[in-house]
Amino acid sequence: MRSRMPLYRSIAARLRAAIEQGAYVPGQKVSSARKIAQREGVSLTTAVDALRVLESEGLLLARPRSGFFVVDKRAPEPVPSRPSKYPQFVTSAAIARSIFLTRPDIIFPLGAALPDPAWLPLRDLQRALTAAGRRLGPAAQTYSMPPGRADLRRQISARAVNWGATFGPDEVVITSGETQAMRLALKVTCKAGDVVAVESPTYFGALMLLETLGLRALEIPTDPRTGLSIDALERALTTRKIAAVLASPNVQNPLGASMPLNQKKRLVTLLQTHQVPLIEDDVYGDLVSQPGIRAGCKAFDTDGLVLYCSSASKTLAPGWRIGWIAAGRYVDAVLRARLEESLAGSPLIEAALADFLSSGDYERHLRRFQSRVEGGIRAIAARIEDSFPAGTRFSRPANGYLLWVELPKSVDALEVHRQALGVGIGISPGPLFSPQTGFQHHLRLNCANEPSAGLLQAIDRLGAICASLAEAVHR
């Protein structure tokens, strides 16, 4: 009595029909693979395969350790960007400056990509500082000369082994936050006027660095789910000289995209062929909870061409301002650049972080943090569905706490920003994420906030602002 369709496909078809007939409300969890397996009398693998079919069709969204949820078809995901094929000097930093240097009081911090401090282990961090002070004694008040303390560099390289990278502590240089790590990486691989390939949209901090260093940005189309288009990058590499690629293969900012492992591997191989360095921004890497894709590109780097950058700012201790870079074949140049820029670092902060990482406290924190992040983003996504105007699209990232929202074309994101600020709501308007004037009707929202009633009302408010701006044009 079996159809010719493979078993998992016929199960998927029945589930699809049920969803399309409205058996589930958008956002609702569907039966677990285990339940489907029992009900249909099939193996667990077959049930999972059926769910994956609907996931690949964009009907279901997998949430790690939670199950599969019905995607709301009213608000599809943003389409991959189609940026200019030509490199451009960066001029958008003026927007970043105007936003970050003139901030009134913000009650709802949906702008900056920072976790709610209440979600961080504040007391443990303070204790770690105190203990490090005691342990170091007088050495706490000296300079930590580059490359930085060996205990911290050992912890960083040991943790990377967990996802397959094998750089040793000697390849690591401690920096003042990841911003410095990325700047040093750009300094040692590029000179003024050079072209750097970046994702589109891309993190504004990276764009500010390009502008300051006089580098040109070549935007590469980037998929909201799978990240940087390797095909597009490959075409670009064959048509022009690219000095470096700067990308976030894990939890891209602002899209939240994470590249599948085979894509990461392909990216590294491609760049090895062209002998172009990859500046890998992995600052959200520890938020990857999808199984099997945590590895950074650095894990596939056999040639020393990947400059791996990260920090403690996004998952643990923004207030410590500490980052690092595993610089491959560029380590000596990075070391010199760090000396010239900063002379030295803080031994106290470095030792405290080393202790924290070695104790297992970080892993414990991360598990709890992760589940809060998932709760936060789910609550905010559901509220956007309810309160944003028709025509809104937004990303459903499987990892991280950033949402990328594409508003109806008529809505000016900078005007949304201005009006939101007037009622104490911070957002990051889209033009921040492009070298010149792109993404004018996009927003990035930071969802690492406790989804209190107040916060959810702020989302409503934001939706109302967007709706009124969308309507204003039609009148």
Place this chain on the structure above:
Amino acid sequence: MRSRMPLYRSIAARLRAAIEQGAYVPGQKVSSARKIAQREGVSLTTAVDALRVLESEGLLLARPRSGFFVVDKRAPEPVPSRPSKYPQFVTSAAIARSIFLTRPDIIFPLGAALPDPAWLPLRDLQRALTAAGRRLGPAAQTYSMPPGRADLRRQISARAVNWGATFGPDEVVITSGETQAMRLALKVTCKAGDVVAVESPTYFGALMLLETLGLRALEIPTDPRTGLSIDALERALTTRKIAAVLASPNVQNPLGASMPLNQKKRLVTLLQTHQVPLIEDDVYGDLVSQPGIRAGCKAFDTDGLVLYCSSASKTLAPGWRIGWIAAGRYVDAVLRARLEESLAGSPLIEAALADFLSSGDYERHLRRFQSRVEGGIRAIAARIEDSFPAGTRFSRPANGYLLWVELPKSVDALEVHRQALGVGIGISPGPLFSPQTGFQHHLRLNCANEPSAGLLQAIDRLGAICASLAEAVHR
């Protein structure tokens, strides 16, 4: 029965004769002004005037709150430098890199200009961090966006009022150490290829910045006692385009020179006439104990042309890596550059320093620290007299903890460095302090170390190394 000579001059003449006849050993304290006044039956002012005459002749050295000491004529002070009249690109940073990035164990840290941590209020600093963590609560783990916390900026501007500067907290930007403050100042006042006037010798950290930014250094002759030659600078300003002047009017590094107030005022006036900005490095300013000369050039800045830079690294907390800049008319540009470079600072460190400064703890520490510094430098200076080869000259700075030693011309300071390192002694060789290849027979010694028997033996050892290198040439 009075001679025609003014009274103070005849007293000075008698004292001069006594010194020249060997009535005092070099380094010995002469009678106090009070005693001379009683003995000679003159006013205290007249007695002080007599002592000042001998000081100006270089026979006596005034030590604040200690009295006047006989200068050892065997080892005169270095003569003012006579640098090239042409601007030069900096190439000496390679020396700094080779020294700072490959350091074996140093037992006697006479190289880096850092205080013995045992002289710092370690426990109080740690307590301040803990208290700040408690006070800030969740805010400790956010970003401190530029310009940095208002409480710290208020403390910095309030302290500057003590010596006559009137910049408000709004003119201050907090930075990652003074190195960043100076880099931001250079970035906003110069572009690649520009000429920056610097002291000769000058601090190697500043030279590294010039090299990295592609700026040319124009060395201005600098007197070991009175600092930058304003006459020479004035000539340079009339003959070529100078984008900025970078100088340390207080406790110049490495000379220890401090400019008299009228010179500082003249410098500011001169630069106002030419509309050239002054980047004022005042990182040792709080070590000025000579009465009446503490003020920085910033006190005379009516035009917003002085970019005043300092930090907590040299007198309080090197391990905190915190600095600041009061940037005058350049404050907006500096603010933008700080945002682009670092995004943010550490609220915890900023708050802890603000608390420390406001509590009076810093003043208490400074008094004690100052007397240790004076003891340290006196002990080391005396030992140099005894153990360094004939023909050695060295500075007798009235303030600070750095000694500048001019060895016989035949001694190669880089070789002294190598041999000293072999026996665990760090020094800073002279070539570090010139843009290209100057000061090859000079050393800078950091005297902010407890003058233990071991440390004094290290000075003997250093003297023996210098002596053997001086002799080797004559053989």
